[in-house]
Amino acid sequence: MQLKDIIGPVMVGPSSSHTAGAARIGRVAYKLLGEPVAHADIILHGSFHTTGKGHGTDKAIVAGLLGFRVDDPRIPESFDAAKEAGLTYGFSHADLGAEVHPNTAKLVLKGKSGKEMTVVAASVGGGRIHVTELDGLTVSFSGDLPTLVIHHIDQPGKIAEVASLLERKKINVASMRLYRARRGGNAVMVFECDQEVPAQDVQWLSEQEATVRVIYLSQSHAGGALTHV
Amino acid sequence: MYDTLAQILGISEETKRPFWEVVREEDCNETGLTPEESGRELLRMYRVMKESDAAYDPALRSESGMVGGEGAKLAAYLEEAGADALLGSFSGTVCRRALQMAASNACMRRIVAAPTAGSCGVLPAILISMEERYGYAEEDIVKALYTAGAIGGVIAARASLSGAAGGCQAEVGSAAAMAAGAAVQLRGGSGEQILHAAAIALKNLLGLACDPVAGLVEVPCVKRNVIGAMDALSAADMALAGITSVIPADEVIDAMGRIGRELPENIRETGEGGLAATPTGVAMRDRLFTSEKAE
Numbered sequence: 001m002q003l004k005d006i007i008g009p010v011m012v013g014p015s016s017s018h019t020a021g022a023a024r025i026g027r028v029a030y031k032l033l034g035e036p037v038a039h040a041d042i043i044l045h046g047s048f049h050t051t052g053k054g055h056g057t058d059k060a061i062v063a064g065l066l067g068f069r070v071d072d073p074r075i076p077e078s079f080d081a082a083k084e085a086g087l088t089y090g091f092s093h094a095d096l097g098a099e100v101h102p103n104t105a106k107l108v109l110k111g112k113s114g115k116e117m118t119v120v121a122a123s124v125g126g127g128r129i130h131v132t133e134l135d136g137l138t139v140s141f142s143g144d145l146p147t148l149v150i151h152h153i154d155q156p157g158k159i160a161e162v163a164s165l166l167e168r169k170k171i172n173v174a175s176m177r178l179y180r181a182r183r184g185g186n187a188v189m190v191f192e193c194d195q196e197v198p199a200q201d202v203q204w205l206s207e208q209e210a211t212v213r214v215i216y217l218s219q220s221h222a223g224g225a226l227t228h229v
Numbered sequence: 230m231y232d233t234l235a236q237i238l239g240i241s242e243e244t245k246r247p248f249w250e251v252v253r254e255e256d257c258n259e260t261g262l263t264p265e266e267s268g269r270e271l272l273r274m275y276r277v278m279k280e281s282d283a284a285y286d287p288a289l290r291s292e293s294g295m296v297g298g299e300g301a302k303l304a305a306y307l308e309e310a311g312a313d314a315l316l317g318s319f320s321g322t323v324c325r326r327a328l329q330m331a332a333s334n335a336c337m338r339r340i341v342a343a344p345t346a347g348s349c350g351v352l353p354a355i356l357i358s359m360e361e362r363y364g365y366a367e368e369d370i371v372k373a374l375y376t377a378g379a380i381g382g383v384i385a386a387r388a389s390l391s392g393a394a395g396g397c398q399a400e401v402g403s404a405a406a407m408a409a410g411a412a413v414q415l416r417g418g419s420g421e422q423i424l425h426a427a428a429i430a431l432k433n434l435l436g437l438a439c440d441p442v443a444g445l446v447e448v449p450c451v452k453r454n455v456i457g458a459m460d461a462l463s464a465a466d467m468a469l470a471g472i473t474s475v476i477p478a479d480e481v482i483d484a485m486g487r488i489g490r491e492l493p494e495n496i497r498e499t500g501e502g503g504l505a506a507t508p509t510g511v512a513m514r515d516r517l518f519t520s521e522k523a524e
Contacts, residue, residue, distance in 0.1 A: 001230060003256045004270065006344050006381035006390075006407075007352075007374055010277045013334030014291070014446040016346045051444035051500065054292050054517060056337050076337040125391055127342070 010071040018055035021123025026064020028143035029119040035111040040089040046102030049093035137188045145192040147217040153210040154180045154187040171195045230382035233479045238420045248420040249375035271374045278353035285329040289336040296447045300329030326354035331454040344381045344390045347446045350454030351404035377407035388486030392439035392498040395489025401457040402434035408461035428474035428481045430464035438496035440503025443514035
Protein backbone atom coordinates (compact mmCIF):
# COMPACT_ATOMS: atom_id res chain seq x y z
CA MET A 1 0.00 0.00 0.00
CA GLN A 2 1.12 3.52 -0.74
CA LEU A 3 0.34 6.79 1.01
CA LYS A 4 -2.35 7.60 -1.57
CA ASP A 5 -4.19 4.39 -0.60
CA ILE A 6 -4.20 5.42 3.07
CA ILE A 7 -5.18 9.10 2.62
CA GLY A 8 -7.49 8.56 -0.31
CA PRO A 9 -8.96 7.83 -2.72
CA VAL A 10 -11.37 10.66 -3.28
CA MET A 11 -14.64 8.85 -3.88
CA VAL A 12 -18.39 9.07 -3.75
CA GLY A 13 -19.65 7.13 -0.69
CA PRO A 14 -20.73 5.12 1.07
CA SER A 15 -18.45 2.12 0.52
CA SER A 16 -15.06 1.70 -1.10
CA SER A 17 -15.87 -1.89 -2.07
CA HIS A 18 -19.59 -1.57 -2.91
CA THR A 19 -19.60 1.93 -4.41
CA ALA A 20 -16.11 3.00 -5.56
CA GLY A 21 -15.13 -0.54 -6.63
CA ALA A 22 -18.46 -0.96 -8.42
CA ALA A 23 -18.01 2.31 -10.33
CA ARG A 24 -14.51 1.20 -11.27
CA ILE A 25 -15.77 -2.14 -12.57
CA GLY A 26 -18.25 -0.27 -14.79
CA ARG A 27 -15.63 2.14 -16.07
CA VAL A 28 -13.02 -0.53 -16.80
CA ALA A 29 -15.67 -2.58 -18.64
CA TYR A 30 -16.60 0.47 -20.70
CA LYS A 31 -12.94 1.10 -21.54
CA LEU A 32 -12.45 -2.56 -22.47
CA LEU A 33 -15.42 -2.34 -24.83
CA GLY A 34 -13.72 0.71 -26.31
CA GLU A 35 -16.88 2.56 -27.30
CA PRO A 36 -19.99 4.03 -25.65
CA VAL A 37 -22.27 1.37 -24.18
CA ALA A 38 -25.77 1.12 -25.70
CA HIS A 39 -27.10 -1.67 -23.50
CA ALA A 40 -25.85 -3.49 -20.43
CA ASP A 41 -27.18 -6.56 -18.67
CA ILE A 42 -25.81 -6.22 -15.15
CA ILE A 43 -25.70 -9.41 -13.12
CA LEU A 44 -24.89 -9.04 -9.42
CA HIS A 45 -23.39 -11.86 -7.38
CA GLY A 46 -23.09 -12.36 -3.60
CA SER A 47 -22.89 -9.30 -1.38
CA PHE A 48 -23.17 -7.02 -4.45
CA HIS A 49 -26.67 -8.40 -4.80
CA THR A 50 -27.68 -8.63 -1.13
CA THR A 51 -26.48 -5.22 0.12
CA GLY A 52 -25.79 -3.51 -3.19
CA LYS A 53 -28.85 -1.34 -3.34
CA GLY A 54 -28.24 0.35 0.02
CA HIS A 55 -24.67 1.05 -1.08
CA GLY A 56 -25.61 2.46 -4.46
CA THR A 57 -23.79 -0.39 -6.22
CA ASP A 58 -26.36 -0.29 -9.04
CA LYS A 59 -25.96 3.46 -9.61
CA ALA A 60 -22.18 3.19 -9.34
CA ILE A 61 -21.91 0.47 -12.02
CA VAL A 62 -24.12 2.43 -14.43
CA ALA A 63 -22.02 5.56 -13.71
CA GLY A 64 -18.88 3.61 -14.52
CA LEU A 65 -20.39 2.34 -17.76
CA LEU A 66 -20.92 6.00 -18.69
CA GLY A 67 -17.22 6.56 -18.07
CA PHE A 68 -17.63 8.38 -14.74
CA ARG A 69 -14.75 8.13 -12.30
CA VAL A 70 -15.18 6.99 -8.69
CA ASP A 71 -15.18 10.59 -7.43
CA ASP A 72 -17.73 11.89 -9.90
CA PRO A 73 -20.47 13.70 -7.95
CA ARG A 74 -22.99 12.62 -10.63
CA ILE A 75 -22.83 8.97 -9.49
CA PRO A 76 -26.04 9.20 -7.37
CA GLU A 77 -27.91 10.50 -10.45
CA SER A 78 -26.34 8.11 -12.95
CA PHE A 79 -29.69 6.57 -13.94
CA ASP A 80 -30.81 9.97 -15.27
CA ALA A 81 -27.47 10.46 -16.99
CA ALA A 82 -27.86 7.05 -18.64
CA LYS A 83 -31.25 8.05 -20.01
CA GLU A 84 -29.73 11.18 -21.53
CA ALA A 85 -26.79 9.25 -22.98
CA GLY A 86 -29.03 6.57 -24.49
CA LEU A 87 -27.67 3.78 -22.30
CA THR A 88 -30.26 1.15 -21.37
CA TYR A 89 -29.62 -1.46 -18.72
CA GLY A 90 -31.23 -4.29 -16.80
CA PHE A 91 -30.32 -5.70 -13.40
CA SER A 92 -30.54 -9.30 -12.29
CA HIS A 93 -28.74 -11.53 -9.83
CA ALA A 94 -27.09 -14.89 -10.11
CA ASP A 95 -24.93 -17.20 -8.05
CA LEU A 96 -21.72 -17.31 -10.08
CA GLY A 97 -20.24 -20.01 -7.86
CA ALA A 98 -18.98 -20.58 -4.32
CA GLU A 99 -15.38 -19.74 -5.19
CA VAL A 100 -16.32 -16.43 -6.82
CA HIS A 101 -15.52 -13.29 -4.76
CA PRO A 102 -18.67 -12.04 -2.97
CA ASN A 103 -18.44 -8.59 -4.54
CA THR A 104 -18.60 -9.64 -8.17
CA ALA A 105 -20.52 -8.31 -11.15
CA LYS A 106 -20.96 -9.79 -14.61
CA LEU A 107 -21.58 -7.20 -17.31
CA VAL A 108 -22.94 -8.22 -20.69
CA LEU A 109 -22.36 -5.19 -22.89
CA LYS A 110 -23.45 -4.06 -26.30
CA GLY A 111 -21.76 -0.98 -27.74
CA LYS A 112 -23.19 1.78 -29.91
CA SER A 113 -21.66 0.13 -33.02
CA GLY A 114 -23.05 -3.29 -32.06
CA LYS A 115 -19.77 -4.54 -30.57
CA GLU A 116 -20.37 -7.05 -27.77
CA MET A 117 -18.35 -8.00 -24.70
CA THR A 118 -18.87 -9.83 -21.43
CA VAL A 119 -16.80 -8.74 -18.44
CA VAL A 120 -16.72 -10.35 -15.00
CA ALA A 121 -14.94 -8.38 -12.29
CA ALA A 122 -14.66 -8.40 -8.50
CA SER A 123 -14.31 -5.49 -6.11
CA VAL A 124 -11.55 -6.71 -3.82
CA GLY A 125 -11.36 -3.92 -1.21
CA GLY A 126 -10.34 -0.30 -0.90
CA GLY A 127 -11.87 0.45 -4.30
CA ARG A 128 -9.46 -1.87 -6.08
CA ILE A 129 -10.81 -4.40 -8.58
CA HIS A 130 -9.82 -7.57 -10.42
CA VAL A 131 -11.13 -8.40 -13.86
CA THR A 132 -11.56 -12.17 -13.71
CA GLU A 133 -13.23 -13.05 -17.00
CA LEU A 134 -13.39 -11.53 -20.47
CA ASP A 135 -15.77 -13.04 -23.04
CA GLY A 136 -15.64 -16.33 -21.16
CA LEU A 137 -11.82 -16.42 -20.94
CA THR A 138 -10.22 -16.54 -17.50
CA VAL A 139 -7.99 -13.51 -16.90
CA SER A 140 -6.72 -11.57 -13.91
CA PHE A 141 -5.77 -7.92 -13.97
CA SER A 142 -6.41 -4.81 -11.92
CA GLY A 143 -7.38 -2.36 -14.64
CA ASP A 144 -4.96 0.16 -13.12
CA LEU A 145 -2.46 -0.05 -15.98
CA PRO A 146 -2.54 -0.18 -19.78
CA THR A 147 -3.41 -3.85 -20.33
CA LEU A 148 -3.09 -6.11 -23.37
CA VAL A 149 -5.28 -9.21 -23.41
CA ILE A 150 -4.34 -11.56 -26.22
CA HIS A 151 -6.51 -14.55 -27.00
CA HIS A 152 -4.52 -16.97 -29.13
CA ILE A 153 -3.90 -20.60 -29.98
CA ASP A 154 -1.29 -22.20 -27.74
CA GLN A 155 1.90 -22.53 -29.82
CA PRO A 156 5.60 -21.74 -29.34
CA GLY A 157 6.79 -18.18 -29.90
CA LYS A 158 3.61 -16.29 -29.01
CA ILE A 159 5.08 -14.79 -25.83
CA ALA A 160 8.29 -13.77 -27.61
CA GLU A 161 6.23 -12.12 -30.35
CA VAL A 162 4.56 -9.78 -27.86
CA ALA A 163 7.63 -9.36 -25.66
CA SER A 164 9.85 -8.34 -28.57
CA LEU A 165 7.28 -5.85 -29.84
CA LEU A 166 7.05 -4.28 -26.37
CA GLU A 167 10.84 -4.18 -26.17
CA ARG A 168 11.10 -2.42 -29.54
CA LYS A 169 8.54 0.15 -28.42
CA LYS A 170 10.32 0.62 -25.05
CA ILE A 171 7.20 -0.43 -23.16
CA ASN A 172 7.95 -1.88 -19.74
CA VAL A 173 5.94 -4.90 -18.59
CA ALA A 174 4.65 -4.64 -15.02
CA SER A 175 3.11 -8.10 -14.93
CA MET A 176 2.47 -10.96 -17.33
CA ARG A 177 0.20 -13.97 -17.00
CA LEU A 178 -0.55 -16.85 -19.32
CA TYR A 179 -3.52 -19.19 -19.19
CA ARG A 180 -4.32 -22.08 -21.46
CA ALA A 181 -7.24 -24.45 -21.59
CA ARG A 182 -5.11 -27.36 -22.88
CA ARG A 183 -1.93 -27.94 -24.86
CA GLY A 184 -2.39 -26.53 -28.35
CA GLY A 185 -5.82 -25.16 -27.43
CA ASN A 186 -7.19 -21.75 -26.52
CA ALA A 187 -4.81 -19.60 -24.52
CA VAL A 188 -4.82 -16.08 -23.10
CA MET A 189 -1.89 -13.79 -22.33
CA VAL A 190 -2.38 -10.72 -20.15
CA PHE A 191 0.31 -8.03 -20.13
CA GLU A 192 0.02 -5.10 -17.71
CA CYS A 193 2.28 -2.35 -18.98
CA ASP A 194 3.78 0.84 -17.55
CA GLN A 195 3.27 2.73 -20.83
CA GLU A 196 0.46 2.89 -23.37
CA VAL A 197 0.62 0.53 -26.37
CA PRO A 198 0.00 2.54 -29.58
CA ALA A 199 -3.14 1.62 -31.55
CA GLN A 200 -1.20 0.46 -34.64
CA ASP A 201 0.79 -1.98 -32.51
CA VAL A 202 -2.38 -3.41 -30.99
CA GLN A 203 -3.62 -3.79 -34.57
CA TRP A 204 -0.37 -5.49 -35.62
CA LEU A 205 -0.65 -7.97 -32.75
CA SER A 206 -4.20 -8.83 -33.73
CA GLU A 207 -3.04 -9.67 -37.29
CA GLN A 208 -0.41 -12.22 -36.24
CA GLU A 209 -0.77 -15.92 -36.95
CA ALA A 210 -2.61 -17.95 -34.31
CA THR A 211 -3.96 -14.78 -32.68
CA VAL A 212 -7.72 -14.97 -32.24
CA ARG A 213 -8.36 -11.57 -30.76
CA VAL A 214 -6.64 -8.69 -28.98
CA ILE A 215 -8.39 -6.55 -26.39
CA TYR A 216 -6.61 -3.46 -25.15
CA LEU A 217 -7.40 -1.46 -22.02
CA SER A 218 -6.09 2.06 -22.40
CA GLN A 219 -5.62 4.42 -19.46
CA SER A 220 -5.44 7.50 -21.65
CA HIS A 221 -8.09 10.13 -20.95
CA ALA A 222 -9.13 10.35 -24.59
CA GLY A 223 -11.33 7.26 -24.47
CA GLY A 224 -14.89 7.26 -25.76
CA ALA A 225 -17.06 10.30 -26.21
CA LEU A 226 -18.56 9.84 -22.76
CA THR A 227 -15.27 9.73 -20.87
CA HIS A 228 -15.41 12.06 -17.92
CA VAL A 229 -12.27 14.17 -17.73
CA MET B 230 5.89 2.23 3.46
CA TYR B 231 7.72 1.27 6.62
CA ASP B 232 6.71 -1.82 8.58
CA THR B 233 7.11 -0.27 12.00
CA LEU B 234 6.55 3.15 13.51
CA ALA B 235 9.64 2.62 15.68
CA GLN B 236 11.74 2.48 12.51
CA ILE B 237 10.44 5.85 11.29
CA LEU B 238 11.03 7.35 14.74
CA GLY B 239 14.54 5.86 14.82
CA ILE B 240 15.47 7.39 11.43
CA SER B 241 13.92 10.68 12.44
CA GLU B 242 15.97 10.85 15.65
CA GLU B 243 19.18 9.60 14.06
CA THR B 244 19.07 12.03 11.15
CA LYS B 245 17.58 14.84 13.23
CA ARG B 246 14.76 15.30 10.76
CA PRO B 247 11.08 15.62 11.65
CA PHE B 248 8.94 12.48 11.62
CA TRP B 249 6.84 13.64 8.67
CA GLU B 250 9.88 14.32 6.52
CA VAL B 251 11.07 10.72 6.85
CA VAL B 252 7.62 9.61 5.69
CA ARG B 253 7.67 11.99 2.74
CA GLU B 254 11.06 10.74 1.63
CA GLU B 255 9.80 7.16 1.64
CA ASP B 256 6.71 8.18 -0.37
CA CYS B 257 8.94 9.86 -2.97
CA ASN B 258 11.13 6.73 -3.15
CA GLU B 259 8.09 4.54 -3.74
CA THR B 260 6.19 6.71 -6.20
CA GLY B 261 9.00 8.48 -8.02
CA LEU B 262 7.31 11.81 -7.22
CA THR B 263 9.30 14.86 -6.18
CA PRO B 264 8.68 16.15 -2.63
CA GLU B 265 6.68 19.02 -4.13
CA GLU B 266 4.47 16.69 -6.20
CA SER B 267 3.96 14.37 -3.26
CA GLY B 268 2.95 17.29 -1.03
CA ARG B 269 0.63 18.69 -3.69
CA GLU B 270 -1.20 15.37 -3.83
CA LEU B 271 -1.80 15.40 -0.06
CA LEU B 272 -2.83 19.06 -0.21
CA ARG B 273 -5.39 18.08 -2.84
CA MET B 274 -6.76 15.45 -0.44
CA TYR B 275 -7.04 18.03 2.33
CA ARG B 276 -8.79 20.51 0.05
CA VAL B 277 -11.32 17.87 -0.98
CA MET B 278 -11.92 17.15 2.73
CA LYS B 279 -12.66 20.85 3.25
CA GLU B 280 -14.93 20.98 0.20
CA SER B 281 -16.86 17.95 1.47
CA ASP B 282 -17.12 19.55 4.91
CA ALA B 283 -18.46 22.79 3.42
CA ALA B 284 -20.86 20.92 1.12
CA TYR B 285 -22.67 19.16 3.97
CA ASP B 286 -26.40 19.18 3.28
CA PRO B 287 -28.65 18.54 6.32
CA ALA B 288 -31.59 17.73 4.03
CA LEU B 289 -29.89 14.64 2.59
CA ARG B 290 -31.09 11.19 3.68
CA SER B 291 -29.40 7.88 3.01
CA GLU B 292 -31.05 5.35 0.70
CA SER B 293 -32.34 3.41 3.76
CA GLY B 294 -33.53 6.52 5.58
CA MET B 295 -31.56 5.63 8.71
CA VAL B 296 -29.06 8.50 8.34
CA GLY B 297 -29.37 12.23 7.71
CA GLY B 298 -29.61 15.57 9.47
CA GLU B 299 -27.64 14.62 12.61
CA GLY B 300 -24.92 17.20 12.02
CA ALA B 301 -27.43 20.04 11.75
CA LYS B 302 -29.15 18.93 14.96
CA LEU B 303 -25.88 18.90 16.87
CA ALA B 304 -24.93 22.27 15.39
CA ALA B 305 -28.22 23.82 16.54
CA TYR B 306 -27.83 22.33 20.00
CA LEU B 307 -24.24 23.50 20.38
CA GLU B 308 -25.21 26.96 19.20
CA GLU B 309 -27.88 27.23 21.87
CA ALA B 310 -25.96 25.57 24.70
CA GLY B 311 -22.78 27.53 23.99
CA ALA B 312 -20.14 26.91 26.66
CA ASP B 313 -22.69 24.86 28.63
CA ALA B 314 -22.61 21.98 26.17
CA LEU B 315 -21.06 18.97 27.87
CA LEU B 316 -18.50 18.69 25.09
CA GLY B 317 -17.49 22.34 25.23
CA SER B 318 -17.06 24.40 22.13
CA PHE B 319 -14.04 22.84 20.36
CA SER B 320 -14.92 19.20 21.01
CA GLY B 321 -18.48 19.97 19.99
CA THR B 322 -17.25 21.35 16.68
CA VAL B 323 -15.07 18.28 16.10
CA CYS B 324 -18.05 15.98 16.81
CA ARG B 325 -20.30 17.92 14.47
CA ARG B 326 -17.75 17.69 11.65
CA ALA B 327 -17.20 13.96 12.16
CA LEU B 328 -20.97 13.34 12.09
CA GLN B 329 -21.47 15.47 9.01
CA MET B 330 -18.71 13.90 6.97
CA ALA B 331 -19.76 10.36 7.84
CA ALA B 332 -23.38 11.20 7.02
CA SER B 333 -22.36 12.75 3.69
CA ASN B 334 -20.60 9.49 2.89
CA ALA B 335 -23.73 7.48 3.75
CA CYS B 336 -25.71 9.80 1.44
CA MET B 337 -23.44 9.19 -1.57
CA ARG B 338 -21.51 12.45 -1.46
CA ARG B 339 -17.85 12.87 -2.34
CA ILE B 340 -15.42 12.18 0.50
CA VAL B 341 -11.79 11.20 1.05
CA ALA B 342 -11.40 7.64 2.33
CA ALA B 343 -9.00 8.11 5.28
CA PRO B 344 -8.24 5.31 5.70
CA THR B 345 -11.67 3.99 4.63
CA ALA B 346 -14.97 5.50 3.50
CA GLY B 347 -16.72 4.23 6.64
CA SER B 348 -14.21 6.06 8.85
CA CYS B 349 -13.87 9.14 6.63
CA GLY B 350 -15.12 11.61 9.26
CA VAL B 351 -12.42 11.24 11.93
CA LEU B 352 -9.30 12.76 10.36
CA PRO B 353 -10.94 15.75 8.61
CA ALA B 354 -12.97 16.59 11.74
CA ILE B 355 -9.73 16.96 13.69
CA LEU B 356 -7.65 18.66 11.00
CA ILE B 357 -10.22 21.18 9.76
CA SER B 358 -11.27 22.10 13.30
CA MET B 359 -7.63 22.53 14.37
CA GLU B 360 -6.86 24.69 11.34
CA GLU B 361 -9.88 26.83 12.21
CA ARG B 362 -8.93 27.13 15.88
CA TYR B 363 -5.16 27.57 15.69
CA GLY B 364 -4.80 29.09 12.23
CA TYR B 365 -2.34 26.52 10.85
CA ALA B 366 -1.06 26.96 7.32
CA GLU B 367 -2.05 24.33 4.77
CA GLU B 368 1.57 23.17 4.61
CA ASP B 369 1.39 22.32 8.32
CA ILE B 370 -1.70 20.24 7.66
CA VAL B 371 0.10 18.46 4.80
CA LYS B 372 2.92 17.56 7.21
CA ALA B 373 0.34 16.21 9.64
CA LEU B 374 -1.14 14.12 6.81
CA TYR B 375 2.26 12.49 6.21
CA THR B 376 2.29 11.48 9.85
CA ALA B 377 -1.30 10.21 9.74
CA GLY B 378 -0.54 8.32 6.53
CA ALA B 379 2.51 6.64 8.07
CA ILE B 380 0.46 5.44 11.04
CA GLY B 381 -2.22 4.08 8.68
CA GLY B 382 0.43 2.54 6.44
CA VAL B 383 2.08 0.65 9.28
CA ILE B 384 -1.34 -0.55 10.46
CA ALA B 385 -2.08 -1.77 6.90
CA ALA B 386 1.25 -3.59 6.77
CA ARG B 387 1.08 -5.21 10.23
CA ALA B 388 -2.67 -5.60 10.77
CA SER B 389 -5.51 -4.40 8.55
CA LEU B 390 -7.59 -1.36 7.67
CA SER B 391 -10.66 -3.27 6.63
CA GLY B 392 -13.73 -3.99 8.73
CA ALA B 393 -14.21 -7.29 6.95
CA ALA B 394 -10.74 -8.42 8.02
CA GLY B 395 -10.41 -6.77 11.42
CA GLY B 396 -13.69 -5.29 12.62
CA CYS B 397 -14.40 -1.62 13.29
CA GLN B 398 -11.20 -1.31 15.36
CA ALA B 399 -9.40 -1.61 12.00
CA GLU B 400 -11.40 1.24 10.46
CA VAL B 401 -12.44 3.78 13.11
CA GLY B 402 -9.69 2.61 15.46
CA SER B 403 -7.06 3.17 12.77
CA ALA B 404 -8.55 6.53 11.80
CA ALA B 405 -8.38 7.60 15.46
CA ALA B 406 -4.73 6.52 15.75
CA MET B 407 -3.89 8.42 12.56
CA ALA B 408 -5.72 11.56 13.72
CA ALA B 409 -4.15 11.41 17.20
CA GLY B 410 -0.64 11.33 15.71
CA ALA B 411 -1.50 14.15 13.32
CA ALA B 412 -2.91 16.29 16.16
CA VAL B 413 0.20 15.79 18.32
CA GLN B 414 2.40 16.86 15.47
CA LEU B 415 0.34 19.98 14.78
CA ARG B 416 0.65 20.94 18.47
CA GLY B 417 4.40 20.63 18.25
CA GLY B 418 4.76 17.28 20.01
CA SER B 419 7.80 15.04 19.55
CA GLY B 420 8.03 11.95 17.38
CA GLU B 421 7.89 9.84 20.50
CA GLN B 422 4.68 11.59 21.56
CA ILE B 423 3.20 10.91 18.12
CA LEU B 424 3.73 7.18 18.68
CA HIS B 425 2.27 7.29 22.18
CA ALA B 426 -0.80 9.15 20.96
CA ALA B 427 -1.38 6.63 18.16
CA ALA B 428 -0.88 3.74 20.59
CA ILE B 429 -3.29 5.17 23.18
CA ALA B 430 -5.97 5.99 20.60
CA LEU B 431 -5.83 2.54 19.03
CA LYS B 432 -5.72 0.73 22.39
CA ASN B 433 -8.92 2.44 23.46
CA LEU B 434 -10.86 1.03 20.52
CA LEU B 435 -9.39 -2.48 20.43
CA GLY B 436 -11.94 -5.20 19.91
CA LEU B 437 -14.55 -2.93 18.36
CA ALA B 438 -17.03 -4.98 16.32
CA CYS B 439 -18.04 -4.16 12.74
CA ASP B 440 -21.77 -4.89 12.98
CA PRO B 441 -23.57 -2.65 10.49
CA VAL B 442 -27.35 -2.86 10.40
CA ALA B 443 -28.50 -4.39 7.10
CA GLY B 444 -24.83 -4.41 6.06
CA LEU B 445 -24.95 -0.69 5.25
CA VAL B 446 -22.30 1.91 6.16
CA GLU B 447 -24.80 3.80 8.33
CA VAL B 448 -25.63 2.35 11.76
CA PRO B 449 -23.46 2.42 13.89
CA CYS B 450 -20.77 3.68 11.49
CA VAL B 451 -21.78 7.34 11.29
CA LYS B 452 -21.74 7.94 15.06
CA ARG B 453 -18.67 5.74 15.52
CA ASN B 454 -16.80 8.45 13.63
CA VAL B 455 -17.56 10.76 16.55
CA ILE B 456 -16.06 8.39 19.09
CA GLY B 457 -13.02 7.99 16.86
CA ALA B 458 -12.50 11.75 16.80
CA MET B 459 -12.99 12.11 20.57
CA ASP B 460 -10.65 9.20 21.16
CA ALA B 461 -8.03 10.91 19.00
CA LEU B 462 -8.35 14.25 20.80
CA SER B 463 -8.03 12.73 24.27
CA ALA B 464 -5.13 10.50 23.23
CA ALA B 465 -3.32 13.49 21.68
CA ASP B 466 -3.77 15.60 24.82
CA MET B 467 -2.62 12.72 27.02
CA ALA B 468 0.50 12.23 24.90
CA LEU B 469 1.21 15.97 24.88
CA ALA B 470 0.87 15.92 28.68
CA GLY B 471 3.72 13.40 28.79
CA ILE B 472 1.51 10.38 29.47
CA THR B 473 2.94 7.32 27.76
CA SER B 474 1.51 4.07 26.46
CA VAL B 475 3.00 1.15 28.38
CA ILE B 476 2.58 -1.04 25.28
CA PRO B 477 4.56 0.40 22.34
CA ALA B 478 2.60 1.49 19.26
CA ASP B 479 3.83 -1.31 16.98
CA GLU B 480 2.86 -3.93 19.55
CA VAL B 481 -0.59 -2.36 19.94
CA ILE B 482 -0.98 -2.60 16.17
CA ASP B 483 0.01 -6.27 16.27
CA ALA B 484 -2.52 -6.86 19.04
CA MET B 485 -5.19 -5.19 16.91
CA GLY B 486 -4.36 -7.47 14.00
CA ARG B 487 -4.49 -10.54 16.22
CA ILE B 488 -7.81 -9.51 17.78
CA GLY B 489 -9.15 -8.90 14.28
CA ARG B 490 -8.30 -12.41 13.19
CA GLU B 491 -9.90 -13.79 16.36
CA LEU B 492 -13.14 -11.86 15.96
CA PRO B 493 -16.04 -14.07 14.88
CA GLU B 494 -17.03 -13.54 11.28
CA ASN B 495 -20.50 -12.32 12.21
CA ILE B 496 -18.99 -9.09 13.61
CA ARG B 497 -16.66 -8.52 10.70
CA GLU B 498 -18.76 -6.46 8.27
CA THR B 499 -21.14 -9.27 7.44
CA GLY B 500 -24.18 -7.48 8.86
CA GLU B 501 -25.11 -10.64 10.75
CA GLY B 502 -24.02 -10.15 14.37
CA GLY B 503 -23.99 -7.49 17.07
CA LEU B 504 -26.26 -4.51 16.41
CA ALA B 505 -27.31 -5.98 13.07
CA ALA B 506 -28.72 -9.02 14.90
CA THR B 507 -30.83 -7.01 17.39
CA PRO B 508 -34.61 -7.18 16.89
CA THR B 509 -34.61 -3.61 15.59
CA GLY B 510 -31.61 -4.26 13.35
CA VAL B 511 -33.20 -7.37 11.90
CA ALA B 512 -36.54 -5.58 11.38
CA MET B 513 -34.72 -2.78 9.56
CA ARG B 514 -32.95 -5.24 7.29
CA ASP B 515 -36.19 -7.10 6.55
CA ARG B 516 -37.98 -3.84 5.77
CA LEU B 517 -35.24 -2.74 3.36
CA PHE B 518 -35.01 -6.08 1.60
CA THR B 519 -38.75 -6.56 1.32
CA SER B 520 -39.23 -3.12 -0.18
CA GLU B 521 -36.44 -3.92 -2.62
CA LYS B 522 -38.19 -7.11 -3.68
CA ALA B 523 -41.49 -5.31 -4.05
CA GLU B 524 -40.05 -2.88 -6.58
